[in-house]
Amino acid sequence: MQEDKWTYKPFSAHMDEQGNIYARGAQDMKSVGIQYLEAIRWLMSKGVTLRRTLHVTFVPDEEIGGKDGMAVFVKTNLFKNLNVCFALDEGMASETDVFALYYGERSIWQVMFYCPGHTGHGSLLLENTPGEKVAYLLKKIYEFRKTQQDKLTDNPDMTLGDVTTVNVTKLNGGVQNNVIPPEFTFVMDSRIALSVDLQKYEEMLNRWCQEAGQGVHFKVDKKQMHIPATKLDATNPFWMAFKEVTDRLGLKLKPQVFPGGTDSRYLRAVGIPALGFSPINNTPILLHDNDEFLNRCTFVRGIRYYCDILQQVAEVEERSG
Template sequence: MCRECVGYPRYIVVGRAGFGKPVIQFNGHYDVVPAGSGWSYNPFKAVIYDGRVLGRGAVDMKGGIAAFIIAVKVFLSRYKDFRGSIEIALVPDEEIGGESGSGYLVKYISKPDYAIIAEPSNSSSIWIGHKGALWGFVEVFGKQSHGSTPWKGVNAFEYMAKIATRFVEVYRNVLKSRVSVYDYGVERGAMPTINIGGEVKGGVKINVVPGYYAFSFDRRVIPEEKLDDVEKEIAEIVNRIAIDYPEIQVKISITNRLNPALTKPESILVTKMRKAAKAVIGFEPKLTVCVGGLDLHYYIEQGVDAISYGPGPGENAHTVDEYILIDEIEKVANVYIAFLESMLLS
């Protein structure tokens, strides 16, 4: 299931309080991306400064984990009798796709009625979904030969460059007419996108005519689209271009499929969380769809209503000198408490 996990055990930690339904689960991933260079502080030793907690994973997403642990602890200290159950789930591997974390959790350990992932949406915004993604490579097969006799070969790099240029020009023209009806919180976020060349493979030596080259594609998918249709669309465009180059072979390989996810804005989970937030911060958070990928799809694919709502500022995720605002942790923790009260005491 997880190549990176071999020899490195991962742990999914689940705690539960209460009995029966509804089961409300707070989800947080404890893995982080590498620190990188240029930090002003030790990235793996939390520093508290000027109302902030600095460190790798502070906002993505140890701050969210802290917020829901505080909220559950306070709720349980105030109320001994309530209906339903509260779960806290700490998962690994979100940063490498989440299949061995939230994916395994929902399929084999716990399938709640409602899930709140404490990713850093900021207290003023609720992510009700996220874009999907289709990743893969366009592979070009030519004929390898000695660099001193290029006429004996078919240079796969040259043809890859031609195909890549034509592909992205044609495909961007197709995609520019599509716009999602949902709010993404950023300019142009509502459009599906295509990015090529994040990875390029091929070539063996400077004095060899390359017989193989490949370029990657990263297609981001809005909720109104289906992955199968997107894959078919890419294949049709590439194959139509490849017809003009009979001296080579072209193949498409898919490396990752991420379904877009969406919880209906009118769902109980969304409406109750917005009302709880208004009671705490004075206004209802904006409902947006995240342009990146989240673990939400694992829940939604299993029929579980799920949202992402957690303390920010989210734009600091994965950056040097990453930080979270302590005030945001406190706000969101209080929103969680108000949400639990509305769901389990009424």
């Protein structure tokens, strides 16, 4: 976000004549947090009594992986004593009239490749140089990336969460323009689809390194294993309740795997079903972007949706016996 790229001050929450509210977090995620609180306040004002208790959590560090936030919180006695059975988390805006409904997440692997080799003067044609090894790995990475792009192109029903994304995000090495460095390193950010066998994926990375040349290896800085997705069938009464109320409201849902990462993965990892849903449709996707905005009518309508959704899922009967 660059403040000088905004039409209005990013923390002013300016509303224009069309009712568009411009603010950092208007879509991700101040809006949804406030909508939950407003929906709960409305239910309390009407004297609504629910079968289950609603807990609202605001925890830190979600944007940097949540390792000091939800990842820690779910392991505490405080959290365990809440006896949580189901969770609602953030979703994403939709540019159409269909709402995105997220039931799972890809595994995040941040891979550091190490490419050592012969160092020497830049005027020479040495063998076994680090740059050649980097070039080979980049070729393999972007060939693989193209296969995933082709999957999306060939099947319009697939979404980004159904494929594996790989992107080179950092390159390091060298201090002088005329000296071949002893090593190059680079980082590949990888979000691995739930359909991918992680052992075979790691074997593929090892094979690339062996083919690239002597001494090439990798280390995974962030290596998440697959976490089972939340079931969207009759075995999950909370999903059935959620679907019942959204059907009644006439909301069109597109269930999919979230392309990024949210705190839901830590809830699912301890066996708690979680759905990611933001009541934002017919809106340009501008999370983390300049001129992020949300229309006033969309915001207020989302509060009404949450009023109905929270009542429905909080009335699910205890069936554990």
